[in-house]
Amino acid sequence: MITERIDFKKNSVEALGNPKLKKALVNFTDRSRASRQKAVSGVSEWEELRSEARGIKEEVIKNLDSYLLELEKSVTRLGGKVHWAKNAEEASAIVVDIARKNNVKNVVKSKSMATEEIELNRHLISNGINTVETDLGEYIVQLCDDHPFHIITPAIHKTKEDISKLFSEKFDVPEYEDPQKLTNIARKELREKFLSADMGISGVNFAVAETGTIAIVENEGNARLATTFPDIHVAIMGIEKIVPKLKQLSIFLSLLARSATGQKSSTYVSLITGPRREGESDGPQQFHLVFVDNGRSDIAKSEETRESLYCIRCGACINICPVYRQVGGHSYGLVYSGPIGAIITPQLNDPQKTADLPFASSLCGACRDVCPVKIDFPHVLLSLRQKVVEETKGRANLQGLMEKIAFQVWSFVFSKPFYYSLTGRMMVFLQYFYQKDNELRGLPYPFSKWTKEKNFPAFSRKPFRKRWKEQYHGKNGIMR
Ligand code: SF4
Numbered sequence: 260m261i262t263e264r265i266d267f268k269k270n271s272v273e274a275l276g277n278p279k280l281k282k283a284l285v286n287f288t289d290r291s292r293a294s295r296q297k298a299v300s301g302v303s304e305w306e307e308l309r310s311e312a313r314g315i316k317e318e319v320i321k322n323l324d325s326y327l328l329e330l331e332k333s334v335t336r337l338g339g340k341v342h343w344a345k346n347a348e349e350a351s352a353i354v355v356d357i358a359r360k361n362n363v364k365n366v367v368k369s370k371s372m373a374t375e376e377i378e379l380n381r382h383l384i385s386n387g388i389n390t391v392e393t394d395l396g397e398y399i400v401q402l403c404d405d406h407p408f409h410i411i412t413p414a415i416h417k418t419k420e421d422i423s424k425l426f427s428e429k430f431d432v433p434e435y436e437d438p439q440k441l442t443n444i445a446r447k448e449l450r451e452k453f454l455s456a457d458m459g460i461s462g463v464n465f466a467v468a469e470t471g472t473i474a475i476v477e478n479e480g481n482a483r484l485a486t487t488f489p490d491i492h493v494a495i496m497g498i499e500k501i502v503p504k505l506k507q508l509s510i511f512l513s514l515l516a517r518s519a520t521g522q523k524s525s526t527y528v529s530l531i532t533g534p535r536r537e538g539e540s541d542g543p544q545q546f547h548l549v550f551v552d553n554g555r556s557d558i559a560k561s562e563e564t565r566e567s568l569y570c571i572r573c574g575a576c577i578n579i580c581p582v583y584r585q586v587g588g589h590s591y592g593l594v595y596s597g598p599i600g601a602i603i604t605p606q607l608n609d610p611q612k613t614a615d616l617p618f619a620s621s622l623c624g625a626c627r628d629v630c631p632v633k634i635d636f637p638h639v640l641l642s643l644r645q646k647v648v649e650e651t652k653g654r655a656n657l658q659g660l661m662e663k664i665a666f667q668v669w670s671f672v673f674s675k676p677f678y679y680s681l682t683g684r685m686m687v688f689l690q691y692f693y694q695k696d697n698e699l700r701g702l703p704y705p706f707s708k709w710t711k712e713k714n715f716p717a718f719s720r721k722p723f724r725k726r727w728k729e730q731y732h733g734k735n736g737i738m739r
Contacts, residue, residue, distance in 0.1 A: 260347060260378070261608045265592030267615035274586045280416055284587050287415045291578040294521025295629070302517070312510050313633045316569035319501050320559050326468045326501045327550060333471030337533025339546035344377075350551045351382035354460065354493055357547055358388050361491055363457040367449075369475070369482035370394035371462025372410055372572055373495045373551055375594040376607070379460070390460075391452045393481035395445055402429055408588035410595065411519050411574040416587060449481070459485035459543070463496035464571070465511055466548070469504050471532060473548065476515060478526040486531060492543040494531070498550050499559075499568040511571060514631035518573035554607040563642040567602045569632040576626035576636065582619055591616060598626035602639045610650065617643035661705075686718045 274280060299305050319326055331341040344350035358366065366388055368374065380401070383390040392401045396414040400407055402425055407413030414422075419438060426444050427434045435441055461482050465474040473494050475482045486492045502508055516522045535542035559565050577583050577597030588596035592613070595603050601620055605613040617640050620626075626636045651659060672678045693699045699715040701707070709715060 261593065261612050264612045265604075265615055267590055267592070267619050270590035270592065271586040271619075274590050279418065280587055281585070283415060283418065284584055287409075287412065288578045288584050291521070291574075295518055295575055295578070296521075298517040298521040298523065301523075302513075308510055308514055309631055309633050312514055312571075312631060313569060315502065315507055315510070316566075316632050319503060320499060320565055320568050323498060323501070323556070323559050326503060327498060329468040329503075330466055330471065330501060330548075331550075333468065334533065334546075334548050335471075337471050337546075338536070339471065339533045339548055342547060342549045344549055344551050344553070346553050347377035347551070350377045350495065350549055350553070351379050353549055354379060354495070355382055355386050355388070357491065357493060357545075358383065358386070358458055361457065361545070363388060363491065365452070365456045366390045366458045366460055367393050367452050367456040367481075367485045367489065368397075368460045369462065369477065369485045370397050370413070371460070371495055372407075372594055373462050373497050374460065375407060376497075376553065377495070377551060379495070391449070391456075393449050393452065393485055394477070394479060395442065395481075398445055398449065399425065406589065407594060408596070409574060409577060410572050410599075416589075453484050453488050456485070456489040458491040458493060459487075459489040460493045460495065461486050463494050463500050463548075464515065465502045465508055466496055466500050467502050467505050467508060472505060472508075473531050474508060474512070475529045475531065476512065476525045476527070477529075478520070478522075480527050483527055483529050486529065487541055487543065490543055491545045491547070492531070492534070493547045493549065495549045495551060498552055498555050499570075515571050515573050518571075518575040518629070518631045558606045564602070564606060564639050566632075566634050567599075567606060567639055569634055570599055570603070570630075571632060572599075573631055575629040575631065576634075579625045579629050581621060581623065581625070591619065598636050598640075599634075602634075602636065602643060605643055605647075610646065614647045614651070617647060680722070680724065683718065683722050687720055687722075690717055 302308070334341050342353045344353055357363075366383060368380070368390060370392070374380070380390050380392075392398045394413070396412055397407065399414040399417055399422055403417070408416040417425075419436065419441070422441055423434045423436060426432060426441055430444055430448065432444055435444075461475055463473045464476045466472070467474070473496070475486065475494075477483070486494075502511060512524070512528060516525045519525075531546070534544055534546040555568060558568055574597075576599055577588075580597045583597040588600075591597070591600040591604065593600070593604050593608065598620060601616045605616050620636070620640050622637045622640060624637050627634065630636070648659075672682050690699055693702055694717045697717050699717055700710060702710050702715065706715070
């Protein structure tokens with residue numbers, strides 16, 4: 260649960276001061292964007308797939324209540340049990356309760372943003388239940404007592420050297436340089452955990468209402484082990500993850516793999532349909548599915564922002580975002596980062612504590628262009644910004660007041676040619692005191708905030724209007 264206001268600006272300044280992080284971010288996001296682009300360009304009907312997926316999501320979110328009931332019925336018919344959680348605390352309490360009733364001591368988890376959202380590990384561990392992340396990136400993050408940096412690749416902020424040092428400290432091994440050796444160490448450690456686990460916890464990429472099937476997509480095989488080795492499987496899903504029909508699943512699987520990692524298909528796609536049945540040799544004895552609302556049904560009611568729930572957590576918007584590429588995942592304060600974090604976090608949490616996030620965007624729209632379900636980010640962000648402004652109205656807010664005055668002055672000057680021209684001439688005169696090599700330097704506050712970080716080109720002594728007249732002077736301004 261969020262306890263303090265997320266100070267996006269302060270967090271970003273810290274991140275910007277870390278050159279190692281900046282390099283890692285640019286390298287990772289460049290690679291991801293290139294592989295996504297390559298994978299997408301090989302699919303001639305890509306746009307049709309996106310539209311179809313969006314159409315399905317629209318239908319699901321509009322009729323979420325009936326699809327959830329249908330899914331519950333299907334899962335129950337197969338011998339599974341569905342639990343409904345209103346909020347994060349309730350969801351975690353349900354899982355702890357299942358663990359207690361079954362005398363569970365050891366839990367293995369596969370990567371799941373929903374479990375990060377509800378801080379499940381903290382609850383399990385504080386109740387004396389050993390809980391281990393088994394996705395390699397998540398495992399590294401857990402060993403460092405850190406938070407994921409990206410929804411697909413949680414440990415991109417860690418270098419090979421960081422991991423080598425970490426493993427050496429934790430497992431008393433030499434500091435290996437070779438990534439293969441490091442992976443082998445993690446594999447050996449994790450195998451032991453799988454073998455001794457009483458319960459496996461996973462997320463859900465998609466849940467099919469018609470059949471009660473849950474789909475889990477991954478590349479390491481750890482989710483498959485976590486959901487089949489232990490006797491109990493608990494799957495945690497945000498209530499928006501529904502797909503109505505099994506035949507529609509292939510559309511989403513195709514979009515997800517290409518958008519997330521540039522693969523045609525993820526290495527492992529597990530379709531789980533209830534617990535082990537009579538005569539089957541493996542699979543869990545118990546299957547529990549936890550529906551997590553945690554603010555989602557309120558989002559579904561809003562016509563302006565409900566499309567935030569169409570997200571399939573591919574991370575493509577994050578990789579393309581010019582803001583994320585500079586400041587990274589931790590600047591967004593909670594588990595979801597980049598454009599999806601900027602729209603979903605304020606809606607799932609206290610809007611006052613997350614008020615910075617809808618402003619963490621240049622509104623360039625690149626996220627909308629890559630999103631496989633065509634979420635119109637600029638529209639949602641503007642709507643959330645409007646809410647923030649309305650909610651802070653009337654409260655003493657010096658920055659807001661100054662911005663308001665500045666925009667009113669700007670609007671007045673730009674709409675009156677006389678004042679526009681006069682302002683231009685005044686600027687040219689005033690810049691005499693600050694100009695150096697065709698740049699303005701050492702400007703007074705508040706302009707100094709800009710010149711501290713960026714260049715400010717000097718105003719031309721001859722304004723554009725004058726040059727236009729000289730160059731193209733003719734009747735009615737027609738070019739000579
Ligand atoms: S908002 Fe769209 S692009 Fe971003 S993670 Fe979700 S599905 Fe992917």
